[in-house]
Each structure stands twice: as structure tokens, then as C-alpha cells.
Amino acid sequence: MRRVTVLAAVISGVALVLAIPQVFAAEVAANLSNGEKIFKEGKGSVPACTSCHGEDGMGNDMMGTPRLAGQISQFLVKQLEDFATDKRMDTTMFIMNANAKGLSPEDRRDVAAYLHLLSKEELVGGGSNIKELVASGIQVGESHLGMSLVNYGALERGISGCRSCHDYNGRGVDPIYPKIGQQKFVYLVNQLKKWRDGSRANDPLGQMRKVAQNLTDEDILNVATFLTNASPLTIGNTRVPEQHPFMSFDTK
Numbered sequence: 001m002r003r004v005t006v007l008a009a010v011i012s013g014v015a016l017v018l019a020i021p022q023v024f025a026a027e028v029a030a031n032l033s034n035g036e037k038i039f040k041e042g043k044g045s046v047p048a049c050t051s052c053h054g055e056d057g058m059g060n061d062m063m064g065t066p067r068l069a070g071q072i073s074q075f076l077v078k079q080l081e082d083f084a085t086d087k088r089m090d091t092t093m094f095i096m097n098a099n100a101k102g103l104s105p106e107d108r109r110d111v112a113a114y115l116h117l118l119s120k121e122e123l124v125g126g127g128s129n130i131k132e133l134v135a136s137g138i139q140v141g142e143s144h145l146g147m148s149l150v151n152y153g154a155l156e157r158g159i160s161g162c163r164s165c166h167d168y169n170g171r172g173v174d175p176i177y178p179k180i181g182q183q184k185f186v187y188l189v190n191q192l193k194k195w196r197d198g199s200r201a202n203d204p205l206g207q208m209r210k211v212a213q214n215l216t217d218e219d220i221l222n223v224a225t226f227l228t229n230a231s232p233l234t235i236g237n238t239r240v241p242e243q244h245p246f247m248s249f250d251t252k
């Protein structure tokens with residue numbers, strides 16, 4: 001069985017690795033082959049994750065499942081723990097609580113590390129196809145209005161800019177703030193409504209509920225329409241911060 005540290009797996013081959021002090025190489029060994037096996041084949045009564053989240057882990061609008069590929073691994077571990085302890089309830093397909101309970105803490109960590117690395121190279125094109133959604137009768141919003149809310153919020157209505165926590169175009173901040181850019185549209189809309197009505201309440205310090213309680217239905221459609229295709233790259237920059245060699249891919 002292959003057991004490697006994720007950090008080493010990501011940056012091996014890069015000359016700079018030699019210059020990185022040992023302290024940066026987090027001592028967290030994730031068993032990536034176990035993670036891959038769970039993702040593709042499931043485990044015991046837990047079905048393969050691919051059956052709902054897609055072969056590539058990019059999520060599915062028709063099922064309301066999220067993109068998992070490339071998501072911050074510690075955030076994924078937290079979500080699986082929250083499902084396993086019923087702190088978060090899957091009220092979309094009523095399955096994730098049982099799925100998470102069927103995995104050991106090690107399994108959850110392994111699959112999260114595998115998913116985090118699944119699409120590292122795929123920086124654009126992960127979101128929903130808005131034209132297809134419209135064609136299948138799903139209501140969408142105005143991307144430019146969403147962009148404004150993501151960047152500046154609407155302080156007069158008590159809405160902080162999403163960027164202040166989720167970073168530029170929602171590209172996420174390890175370990176607490178998930179990537180919400182290039183997430184699937186339907187999932188984004190569902191979660192924002194769940195934060196707003198309190199049926200999802202696993203956010204530390206109620207941070208998301210405070211933002212969502214002031215969002216209108218239109219705001220939700222607008223931010224989701226913008227975010228699902230928002231690029232993590234700033235203009236003229238071909239790298240995202242997490243690709244900086246001195247930042248570790250901690251999979252704790």
C-alpha cells in the first residue's frame with residue numbers, strides 16, 4: 001500500500017523542496033491509495049463517491065452535489081466529521097450522514113487528501129454551464145451583480161463581501177474558508193438558502209449565517225451565477241497562492 005505525505009507528493013521533483021525546512025513538511029501521512037479506492041469503489045455499505053460527485057469529483061447540478069475535486073482538504077475533513085456527528089444534515093439526498101458514519105476518521109482524512117489533489121492543475125472550467133442550466137429551465141441570476149456582492153458586499157444591507165473571508169473570486173483560504181469559486185451552481189444556491197434558514201448551522205461563530213440572513217433570493221442567484229465560473233487567477237498572474245512552494249498542503 002502506498003503511503004506518502006501529501007506535501008511530498010505535490011512538490012517532489014521541484015528543486016526548491018531541498019530548501020524547505022523540515023518544519024514545513026507537515027508530518028501528516030495520508031494514504032492516497034486508500035482515499036482513491038474509497039472515492040472510486042466505496043467501502044462496505046458506503047457507495048462510491050463517484051456515483052454522485054462524478055468520475056472527476058466535479059459535482060453534478062441535476063443531483064445537487066458539490067464539486068469536491070481541488071477543495072481544501074481540512075475543510076472536507078471537517079464536513080465529513082460534521083456529517084458523521086449530525087452537526088450538518090444532508091437535506092438534499094439524505095445520504096451524506098450515513099456515508100460519513102461508514103468511514104473511519106482515517107478513511108475520511110485519506111479521501112479528503114485524495115480529493116484535494118484530484119484537480120490541482122485544473123484551475124478553470126470547473127463550474128456550471130449557465131447556458132445549459134437555463135435551457136433546462138433552471139433560474140439563474142446576473143453575473144455582474146454577483147461579482148459586486150462577492151467583492152464589496154452590500155454593507156447598507158449588512159452583507160459583507162464574500163471575498164473578505166473566501167478570498168479573491170472565492171478561491172478559498174486554507175484551512176477554514178472553502179473554495180466557493182467554480183463550485184456547482186445548484187449546490188451554491190442550495191447551501192446559501194440553508195445558511196439563511198438555519199438548516200445548515202455548522203459554521204464556526206455563525207459566520208455564514210450572519211451573511212446569508214440578509215441575502216435576497218436574487219442576491220443568491222446573482223452570486224452563484226458569478227461564482228460558478230469565477231477564475232482563481234488574478235489578472236496577469238498564472239499561479240494561485242496555494243501553489244507557492246512555501247505553503248504546505250496540510251491534510252490534517
Ligand code: HEC
Binds near residue numbers: 048049052076089
Ligand atoms: C448518493 C449520492 C452521494 C454519494 C454516493 C456521496 N455523496 Fe457526498 N454529497 C451528496 C450530496 C447530495 C451532498 C450535498 C448535501 C447538502 O446539500 O448539504 C454531498 C456533500 C458532500 C460533501 C460536502 C462538501 C462541501 O463542499 O461542503 C462532502 C465532503 C462529500 N459529500 C463527500 C463524499 C464522499 C467522500 C463520498 C464517498 C465516500 C460521497 N460524498 C458520496 C451526495 C452523495
Ligand code: HEC
Binds near residue numbers: 078160163165176207
Ligand atoms: C465572515 C466570514 C465569511 C463571509 C464574509 C462569507 N463566508 Fe461563506 N463561509 C464562511 C465559513 C467559515 C464557511 C465554512 C463553514 C463550515 O465550516 O461549514 C463558509 C461556507 C460557505 C459556503 C459552503 C461551501 C461548501 O462547500 O459547503 C458557501 C456556499 C459560502 N460560504 C458562500 C458565501 C458567499 C456567497 C458569501 C458572500 C455573500 C460568503 N460566503 C461570505 C465564512 C464566510
